Amino acid sequence: MFYSPDQRKQDCLLRAIKGKGAFRRFKDNIIDLGLEDQWYSYRSKCYKEIAIEWCRENNIEFID
Incomplete structure (x- = not known):
């Protein structure tokens, strides 16, 4: 294989x-x-998406 x-x-x-x-x-x-930078970039992007979704669900304004 x-x-x-x-x-x-x-x-x-x-x-x-x-x-x-x-x-x-x-x-x-x-x-x-050699994936460290890619991993931390991906992780940060995911955390941001989670935070934005939480703010929207709880009617909290946020600055992007």
Whole structure:
């Protein structure tokens, strides 16, 4: 079976998030795979979307 580089990265990260020490393994792996900047950018975007949705649901004004 052929695995693309992205599939290998995905498999590596999926293994990292299982069991005790998952957070540390995940962080170490995103650094090793050169994905740290992409991960933190993605995470920030998701947090922002969650916050905006919460503000809208609770009729709270926000500045984007």
